[in-house]
Amino acid sequence: MPAWPGGPCPQCGEDVPPRIVRCRSCRCLLNPELQPEAIVTPEFVPLPIIETVVELNFEGYFIDCPGCQKELRIHRKYQGQIVSCKHCQSNFCFDLTNPALRNHSVYSDCPHCQKSLKFAPKYLGLKVACRHCDGRLMLLPTESATDSEPVATSPGNHMPHKHQCQATR
Known part of the structure; x- marks a missing residue:
């Protein structure tokens, strides 16, 4: 298959430089051995909705x-x-x-x-x-609804606060 030698476009007559496949103005194929391929449009498939939580x-x-x-x-x-x-x-x-x-x-x-x-x-x-x-x-579930947190101690004092329960385990 020879490359386009250059010259006027066979369809519109505009001058086209060598080694070009399509005319710049009318977009026709310059080499008669080439045939345009049918472009198949893919079927539309919607993307799943991503829920933000x-x-x-x-x-x-x-x-x-x-x-x-x-x-x-x-x-x-x-x-x-x-x-x-x-x-x-x-x-x-x-x-x-x-x-x-x-x-x-x-x-x-x-x-x-x-x-x-x-x-x-x-x-x-x-x-x-x-x-x-x-x-x-x-x-x-950072804390289970049935689990208890450890008893906190006051800063500098290792005894529980007077309003805290003593753990009996």
Whole structure:
């Protein structure tokens, strides 16, 4: 197959330099031995939607008061400490290993709409949607809803704070 020797385009007559495959102005093939290939348009395949999921830690627990059995919302920072019920004013140790404490649900705020959400422990580590805004989120099981944190000690003092429970294990 010889290369284009140069000269006028056979279709539009414009001068085309040598060794060119197509005319610059009309785009016709300059070598009669070449045939344009049919371009097959590929079938459209939509990409799967990638859902973004916001990971968050829970903020605290919903616990039934051992005195009056009313539900209390307690931040997780009070775990291992003596807390007081706002309904019956009874004091108890907020330790999740205590069998007297029931209803170990957890709560956190939705990062999308900032409304409070209540989760059953079975949803820890699963992808769920906010009931208010349908925002996708996953509650991280950094702490199990049934495990207790170690008792913290005051700085410079190795004794537990006076409002903390003594671990009896």
